[in-house]
Amino acid sequence: MGVRLQGRACSRWKCVVKGTAMQALTSKHAQELFNEAESRVHRRTDVLFGVLFVVQFFGAVVAALTLTPQTWAGSESSVHIHVTAGLLLGALLCLMPLVLIVFRRGEAVTRYTIAVAQMLFSALLIHLMGGRLETHFHIFGSLAFLAFYRDWRVLVPATAVIATDHMLRGFFWPESVFGVLAASPWRALEHAGWVVFEDIFLAASCVQSQREMRAIAESQAQLEDAYQETERQVQERTAELRAQAESLSQSEERFRMAVHGSQDGIWDWNLQTNSVYYAPQWKQLVGCGEDDIGTTPDEWFGRIASGHLAKFHQAITELSGGEKELLDIELEITHADGVSRWMLCRATAHQDESGNVTRLVGSLADISDLKAAQERLRVLAHHDRLTGLPNRAVFTERVSYALACAKRDENRRFAVLFGDFDGFKNVNDSLGHAIGDAMLIRAGERFRSMLRDVDTVARMGGDEFALILDNVQRPEDAFETAERLIDSFREPYNLKGHEVISTLSLGLVMSEPKYESAEAMLRDADAAMYQAKTTGKNCVQIFDEEMHQAAMRRLDTERELRAATHDFESMDREFRLQYQPIVELNGGQIVGFEALVRWDHPVSGMVPPDRFIPIAEDAGMIIPLGEWVLQRACEQAVIWRRSLGPSRPFKVNVNLSRRQLMKPDLIPMLERVMEETGVHPSDLVLELTETSMMDERIDAVEIMGRIKELGIGMAMDDFGTGHSSLSCLRQFPIQTLKIDRAFLLTITEKREFSAVVQAIITLAYNLNLKVVAEGVEDAEQLVQLQAMECGYAQGYYFSRPVDAIDATRLLDGGLEQAGKRAA
Numbered sequence: 017m018g019v020r021l022q023g024r025a026c027s028r029w030k031c032v033v034k035g036t037a038m039q040a041l042t043s044k045h046a047q048e049l050f051n052e053a054e055s056r057v058h059r060r061t062d063v064l065f066g067v068l069f070v071v072q073f074f075g076a077v078v079a080a081l082t083l084t085p086q087t088w089a090g091s092e093s094s095v096h097i098h099v100t101a102g103l104l105l106g107a108l109l110c111l112m113p114l115v116l117i118v119f120r121r122g123e124a125v126t127r128y129t130i131a132v133a134q135m136l137f138s139a140l141l142i143h144l145m146g147g148r149l150e151t152h153f154h155i156f157g158s159l160a161f162l163a164f165y166r167d168w169r170v171l172v173p174a175t176a177v178i179a180t181d182h183m184l185r186g187f188f189w190p191e192s193v194f195g196v197l198a199a200s201p202w203r204a205l206e207h208a209g210w211v212v213f214e215d216i217f218l219a220a221s222c223v224q225s226q227r228e229m230r231a232i233a234e235s236q237a238q239l240e241d242a243y244q245e246t247e248r249q250v251q252e253r254t255a256e257l258r259a260q261a262e263s264l265s266q267s268e269e270r271f272r273m274a275v276h277g278s279q280d281g282i283w284d285w286n287l288q289t290n291s292v293y294y295a296p297q298w299k300q301l302v303g304c305g306e307d308d309i310g311t312t313p314d315e316w317f318g319r320i321a322s323g324h325l326a327k328f329h330q331a332i333t334e335l336s337g338g339e340k341e342l343l344d345i346e347l348e349i350t351h352a353d354g355v356s357r358w359m360l361c362r363a364t365a366h367q368d369e370s371g372n373v374t375r376l377v378g379s380l381a382d383i384s385d386l387k388a389a390q391e392r393l394r395v396l397a398h399h400d401r402l403t404g405l406p407n408r409a410v411f412t413e414r415v416s417y418a419l420a421c422a423k424r425d426e427n428r429r430f431a432v433l434f435g436d437f438d439g440f441k442n443v444n445d446s447l448g449h450a451i452g453d454a455m456l457i458r459a460g461e462r463f464r465s466m467l468r469d470v471d472t473v474a475r476m477g478g479d480e481f482a483l484i485l486d487n488v489q490r491p492e493d494a495f496e497t498a499e500r501l502i503d504s505f506r507e508p509y510n511l512k513g514h515e516v517i518s519t520l521s522l523g524l525v526m527s528e529p530k531y532e533s534a535e536a537m538l539r540d541a542d543a544a545m546y547q548a549k550t551t552g553k554n555c556v557q558i559f560d561e562e563m564h565q566a567a568m569r570r571l572d573t574e575r576e577l578r579a580a581t582h583d584f585e586s587m588d589r590e591f592r593l594q595y596q597p598i599v600e601l602n603g604g605q606i607v608g609f610e611a612l613v614r615w616d617h618p619v620s621g622m623v624p625p626d627r628f629i630p631i632a633e634d635a636g637m638i639i640p641l642g643e644w645v646l647q648r649a650c651e652q653a654v655i656w657r658r659s660l661g662p663s664r665p666f667k668v669n670v671n672l673s674r675r676q677l678m679k680p681d682l683i684p685m686l687e688r689v690m691e692e693t694g695v696h697p698s699d700l701v702l703e704l705t706e707t708s709m710m711d712e713r714i715d716a717v718e719i720m721g722r723i724k725e726l727g728i729g730m731a732m733d734d735f736g737t738g739h740s741s742l743s744c745l746r747q748f749p750i751q752t753l754k755i756d757r758a759f760l761l762t763i764t765e766k767r768e769f770s771a772v773v774q775a776i777i778t779l780a781y782n783l784n785l786k787v788v789a790e791g792v793e794d795a796e797q798l799v800q801l802q803a804m805e806c807g808y809a810q811g812y813y814f815s816r817p818v819d820a821i822d823a824t825r826l827l828d829g830g831l832e833q834a835g836k837r838a839a
Contacts, residue, residue, distance in 0.1 A: 049236055053229050054166070059122040061164045065130045066117045068161065069110040072137055076106050106140050109133045131170045134158045135177040139185075159218055166229065168222040280379040283363075285313065287336060287374055292316065301359065301382050303352025321348040321356060328361075335365050336373050343378060346387075358387040400475040402453055403460035411474035411482050415534035418484060422527050430527050431494035433483040434541035435501075437518040438553040440479040447514055452479075454511045455518060466504060479518075482538065491526050491558060498522045498556040506554070519554035521545055526558075543567040574631050576617070581637045587644045592616050593652070594817035597826055598669065598788060598810045601802055606827055608667040608701070610810065611649035612817045613641065638673045643685060646670050650693040650700065652820050656827065657699055667729065669701040674708035683722050690726070697727030701752065705733045709748060717747055724749045731788070735776065745783055753780045757791020757811070763800055774804050781805075 113133045116126040138154045155178055162170050281298025285291075291311040299309055302319055309315045320328055324347045334340045343363035348356050363378025398410045406414070415432060422428045437459070444452040456479065463473040463481060472484040488494045505520040523544025531537050544559035546567065551557065580590040595609035615623040632638040653668040660666055676682060690697060702723065709716045709732065720730055731752035732745070745753070755776055762769045773789075780787045789801050792811030801809055815826060 053232070054226075055122050057164075057166055057229075058127060062117045062121045062126055062130065064164065065134070065161070066114055069113055069133075069137075072141075073106055073110045076103070076137075076141060106137060109137050109140065127165055127167065127170050128173055131162055131174040132177050134162065135174045135181070138178060139181040163218040163222055166222050166225040168218070171218055171222070280381045282379050283316075283377070285376040287376065298380055301357075301380055302349060308352075319349045321350065324348050332376070335363060335376060338365070338367075338371075338373055341365065343376075346383065357382055358384045400460075403457055403475050405460050405463075405481075406472060406474040408474065408476045408482075411472065411476070411484070412534045412538070414472050414484055415537055418486065419527065419531060419534065419537070423529075427489075428487065429489050431485040431488045431491070431497075432525050432527075432537050432541045433485065433494075433498055433501075433556075434476075434523045434525075434538065434545045435481045435483070435520050436545055436549065437479040437505075438521055438549075440518050443516055443518055447511075447516070451511050451514060451516065455509055455516055458509050458511070459505070462504060463501070466501060482541070488526075491524075494524055494526065495556060495558060498524055502554065502556060521548040521553045522556040523548055524556055524558045539567075570631065573623075573628060574635055577615075577628055577632055577637055578635070580615070581632070581640045581644075583640075584644055584647070587641065590616055590618065591641070591644065592819065593645065593648050594819055595652075595668075595823040596810055596817040597815050597823070598667075598808055599814050600808055601798070601806060607665050607808065608669060609823055610669040610703070611645060611652075611671075613645050614817075633673055633675060636675060638675050639679060642671075642673055642676045643689070646686075647689050647693065650689055650695040653695050653699050654693055655820075656824070657696065659824070660827070667699055667701045669703050669731065671733065672702045672704050672708075674705070674711060674714070677704065677708055677711075677714055677716065677719060682719065683726070686723065686726060686728065698729070701729040701731055703731045703733040703754065704750075706735050717749075720749050734790075745779075745785070750785065752786040752788060754788045754790055760789060760791050760793075760797050760801075760811075763797060770800065770804075773801075773806075777804050777806050 110133070113126070113130045116123075116129055120126050135155070135158060138158050141154050159171060159174060162174055281301045282295035283298055284293040286293075290313065292313055292315070293311065294309055294315070296306060299306060302309075317325065317328075328345060328347060331340075331343055331345050335343045341364065343361065345361050347359050347361055349359045351357050360381045360383045361378060362381075363376050365373045366375040366377060368374050398407060399405065400407045418430050422430065437455075440452065440455070443455060456475070459481070460473070460475065463483070467473055467483065468486075470486040472486075474482050476482050485494050485497055488497075502520050502522060505518070508515045508517045510516075523541045523546070525537055525541045525544060527537070540559045540563070543563045543566070544557045547563050548555050548557040557563070580586055592614045594612050594614055596612060597606045598608040598610060599605070600607050612625070613629075614625065615628050617623050629638070632641055649668050649670050656666065656668070679685070689695075690700075704716075704720070708714065709720075723730060729752070730748075730750045731754055732748065732750050733754045734756045735753050753776070755773060759769055759773050759776075763773055777787050786808060787806050788808040788810060789797075789806050790810060792798055792801065792809045792813045794813055797811075798809065798813060818826070
């Protein structure tokens with residue numbers, strides 16, 4: 017009872033809330049209708065006044081030409097002037113409302129402007145008529161016209177204007193308003209009183225008219241809302257009936273299709289007679305004709321695989337005994353063609369009035385394709401889709417299993433190898449991913465052909481493979497297997513007409529009691545592989561603890577470097593620019609500096625460049641760091657140019673990394689830095705390494721051409737370390753060639769190196785290129801270079817890299833001794 021009362025109270029509360037909401041919506045709708053009606057009245061009245069102003073103006077013209085000269089006494093010229101001035105003023109009073117009526121019709125500013133202009137026009141007519149009594153009726157007519165707006169507020173400025181006009185002119189110029197010469201304030205008050213008297217009636221009329229408009233709007237809103245609500249309810253009810261009819265029709269159609277056209281085989285087992293009805297579709301599922309199967313359960317049970325028969329018997333017994341309400345079981349049934357098919361059997365039990373199960377009704381569905389798809393998914397979940405090898409997840413599980421076995425048996429040991437193909441990216445970039453994928457497939461086959469059945473090879477992703485060499489007691493045996501693998505991968509692949517060679521780098525780690533997880537072994541094998549890559553590739557490295565420490569140091573360096581290159585403010589705190597002079601060998605003069613970045617770590621101090629530059633390049637942090645170097649070097653170049661003057665040859669060289677060269681916004685970045693720093697393009701030289709210029713992923717010729725258009729100089733750095741030929745130099749718009757320091761180390765000892773350097777210098781001059789020899793460290797090298805007529809050099813023999821202050825001192829004469837050496 018309490019629940020019912022509470023439900024009724026809730027229902028009443030919902031009705032109250034709904035009624036309140038409907039009232040709010042109706043009030044809002046009524047206000048909208050009232051606003052629309054009021055706007056129509058205002059716009060229509062604006063047009064009416066527009067016509068009135070035109071008529072008034074022409075009427076005033078006629079009156080001024082015919083009646084005004086008779087009314088006013090005076091000379092003819094003064095009357096003409098008087099009339100002309102009045103007409104011009106009348107034209108102005110008409111023009112201003114007409115403009116607003118055209119462009120801002122229906123707005124409040126138009127109504128109030130019309131009210132003021134109309135009253136001023138009445139005053140003008142009274143003036144032109146010399147204050148004749150009949151003309152004053154124009155005021156009352158104008159007020160009546162203004163009442164057409166049905167807005168009493170419009171009458172206020174109109175009354176104020178005409179009252180003010182009569183008071184002022186009645187006192188100072190009574191003849192123009194009352195037609196008498198003597199001033200009479202009482203007469204003005206009398207006129208104002210009659211105007212106010214009329215305003216009261218007109219205002220009351222406006223208020224009453226607005227009330228009627230609002231009442232009409234409310235009635236209309238109620239009618240429209242009631243109609244819309246009724247229409248909405250009818251539509252909702254119609255939609256409900258239509259949906260119910262459609263649902264009923266669909267249910268009937270589904271039932272009809274389920275019975276006659278279902279892919280499932282319907283069966284009905286009468287437990288009292290022990291006979292089974294097999295639908296035609298059921299017979300088709302097992303491959304039998306209409307007359308090939310009788311009505312006994314044995315027709316079915318005899319086709320169930322022996323491994324599933326006992327389970328099915330138990331499920332049927334539980335269902336028929338009332339222990340279960342539903343049967344849902346997967347069975348393997350032999351088809352008439354002898355092939356086993358997976359079937360899904362579902363059934364429900366039907367009871368009589370006493371609660372005894374009398375019938376089992378169900379269906380049989382062929383799920384062979386589903387089971388095959390599930391098996392494919394299982395294989396894909398554990399195997400690499402391209403090579404068919406086990407994937408990372410399976411490999412990790414097998415390493416974990418091998419570790420568990422090794423812990424149980426102290427004499428059991430195994431090895432984990434982690435491999436990566438050298439130059440595989442070049443294969444992808446040059447020959448395409450199809451060739452790269454074909455190479456990975458062949459690589460997987462080659463791995464499997466060289467391993468034992470107990471071993472495991474898996475593809476970890478990309479071109480990375482991992483191997484388990486099971487039951488390997490000695491590291492020497494694992495190392496020997498690894499070397500055989502490396503030797504086998506030196507053989508080229510013949511892939512679609514391409515002979516492809518991609519050597520293998522391997523990292524090896526032996527199982528030890530210290531390893532608690534597969535991840536730890538894989539981490540160390542990966543570290544050993546990285547060491548193999550670092551030490552020259554195409555080799556195997558056995559993991560030791562120093563490799564782990566090196567990997568951890570690399571991670572720490574990368575993390576700290578990422579924080580240090582977060583923004584320019586961070587880089588200003590931790591990085592320093594040093595400058596190494598470039599010296600002209602002919603006269604010993606410094607003609608430029610190469611800007612070199614140094615990391616002043618807040619804890620570790622100065623970090624060697626070869627420790628953080630490769631990490632910055634690999635991790636992408638070289639991009640913000642390179643922009644910072646360029647910005648600060650350009651700022652310093654501007655300072656030096658102001659000090660040296662415009663005539664002295666001087667440039668600042670800045671290194672441009674491979675990653676920067678690949679950035680799409682390189683050119684906009686260069687333009688922005690030059691604009692912000694004010695550096696002249698001719699004072700800047702960008703140094704690009706030979707390997708980055710020859711990278712097939714970079715359109716170096718096109719990018720360098722755009723840099724040249726900016727007026728920036730370019731130099732090929734570390735020439736001789738890449739794979740370019742001297743003839744390739746013509747295609748690059750460079751002005752300077754920098755010979756790598758490796759050639760200078762033995763230039764005085766090995767004659768063949770001296771001949772190579774001489775050939776480089778000669779060819780560079782033939783191509784109108786400047787030549788800078790890097791890494792000059794002693795006088796003997798300098799003398800040799802001068803004998804070869806090398807133009808420029810840099811190195812420790814002249815000066816180590818120094819900060820901007822010391823570099824300025826060198827410019828001011830601190831390199832005199834080195835200059836004398838060069839000279």
